[in-house]
Amino acid sequence: xxxxxxxxxxxxxxxxxxxxxxxxxxxxxxxxxxxxxxxxxxxxxxxxxxxxxxxxxxxxxxxxxxxxxxxxxxxxxxxxxxxxxxxxxxxxxxxxxxxxxxxxxxxxxxxxxxxxxxxxxxxxxxxxxxxxxxxxxxxxxxxxxxxxxxxxxxxxxxxxxxxxxxxxxxxxxxxxxxxxxxxxxxxxxxxxxxxxxxxxxxxxxxxxxxxxxxxxxxxxxxxxxxxxxxxxxxxxxxxxxxxxxxxxxxxxxxxxxxxxxxxxxxxxxxxxxxxxxxxxxxxxxxxxxxxxxxxxxxxxxxxxxxxxxxxxxxxxxxxxxxxxxxxxxxxxxxxxxxxxxxxxxxxxxxxxxxxxxxxxxxxxxxxxxxxxxxxxxxxxxxx
Numbered sequence: 458x459x460x461x462x463x464x465x466x467x468x469x470x471x472x473x474x475x476x477x478x479x480x481x482x483x484x485x486x487x488x489x490x491x492x493x494x495x496x497x498x499x500x501x502x503x504x505x506x507x508x509x510x511x512x513x514x515x516x517x518x519x520x521x522x523x524x525x526x527x528x529x530x531x532x533x534x535x536x537x538x539x540x541x542x543x544x545x546x547x548x549x550x551x552x553x554x555x556x557x558x559x560x561x562x563x564x565x566x567x568x569x570x571x572x573x574x575x576x577x578x579x580x581x582x583x584x585x586x587x588x589x590x591x592x593x594x595x596x597x598x599x600x601x602x603x604x605x606x607x608x609x610x611x612x613x614x615x616x617x618x619x620x621x622x623x624x625x626x627x628x629x630x631x632x633x634x635x636x637x638x639x640x641x642x643x644x645x646x647x648x649x650x651x652x653x654x655x656x657x658x659x660x661x662x663x664x665x666x667x668x669x670x671x672x673x674x675x676x677x678x679x680x681x682x683x684x685x686x687x688x689x690x691x692x693x694x695x696x697x698x699x700x701x702x703x704x705x706x707x708x709x710x711x712x713x714x715x716x717x718x719x720x721x722x723x724x725x726x727x728x729x730x731x732x733x734x735x736x737x738x739x740x741x742x743x744x745x746x747x748x749x750x751x752x753x754x755x756x757x758x759x760x761x762x763x764x765x766x767x768x769x770x771x772x773x774x775x776x777x778x779x780x781x782x783x784x785x786x787x788x789x790x791x792x793x794x795x796x797x798x799x800x801x802x803x804x805x806x807x808x809x810x811x812x813x814x815x816x817x818x819x820x821x822x823x824x825x826x827x828x829x830x831x832x833x834x835x836x837x838x839x840x
Contacts, residue, residue, distance in 0.1 A: 486584035492701075497718045497765060498718045523802055545766030551575055551576075552831060571605060577606065579828070592620055593620070594701055597692070606618045606620065620669060620672050630680075633653065636649055724780075817833065
């Protein structure tokens with residue numbers, strides 16, 4: 458996609474947004490695929506994009522040559538704002554701060570729900586894309602982020618949702634299949650019913666649609682390959698990479714967000730949990746890019762957008778100085794990397810930009826308007 462195509466798509470999206478509904482509503486989608494990577498769990502620039510100290514050498518030394526590096530992205534310092542994984546992810550998905558409500562009951566139960574439209578909803582309202590081609594891939598230890606598939610804005614919502622790939626969704630599917638298949642004795646049946654009820658209870662929303670037929674086939678294939686015991690499939694962020702690669706083969710998503718998370722295990726007190734997790738994400742990104750480059754469906758027509766959910770504090774008084782809950786400046790310091798067709802190669806954007814720019818920029822790349830986003834579209838990234 459050259460600069461003219463980029464600007465035409467941007468102009469059409471903005472004009473349609475001004476008219477109240479995207480002009481290309483339910484048209485066939487012909488724009489680029491987008492893979493949005495949350496380089497997540499909170500990471501500092503020093504361990505990621507600093508050339509001398511990075512634990513992500515593929516990202517820093519290979520991928521930056523293929524696109525535009527934005528080294529000075531910020532999460533706005535605003536009253537009531539928090540540098541958390543859930544809030545940062547919703548900043549990325551909605552292009553707005555404080556675009557959520559907290560349906561949780563405590564510090565470790567931050568069940569945030571988007572109150573504004575997500576990128577998934579904007580895209581599916583604009584184009585005739587089925588739900589199984591708009592995917593959110595979530596980590597097993599961030600079950601509260603299962604609720605990010607759609608917001609509560611009246612004009613959008615559940616009809617334009619994304620679908621979710623996660624270990625939680627697989628367990629739901631597997632347990633439902635076990636109950637359908639029968640052959641259980643009374644004790645096994647009680648256990649399966651109890652497990653299924655507990656899995657359903659994790660989602661407190663009134664309307665929780667079943668996953669579509671393509672997703673159910675996906676999980677049947679996954680179960681056939683990995684079995685029921687959970688000991689054979691990858692875990693942690695390697696699981697997310699495996700899910701994404703299989704989804705690219707079987708579902709061919711147009712927009713896919715992968716919520717990596719494992720750097721946050723540093724809270725257990727071992728600094729290597731953080732640095733090693735960055736390396737695991739870096740290797741996962743390498744696998745995704747290489748799979749894209751050799752795919753007939755994705756090669757030459759896929760834009761990657763890589764951005765952290767939040768930064769981390771630099772606190773020398775802590776035994777492990779990689780926290781993110783003290784609201785320090787470094788916890789607000791993040792970055793972004795964008796590459797693919799139509800994006801300049803080897804460029805560094807020196808100016809300071811805001812995290813809320815990600816959503817409207819992706820919208821412009823894909824040819825729709827994120828009408829309620831408050832961030833600015835990143836200019837200067839096109840060839």
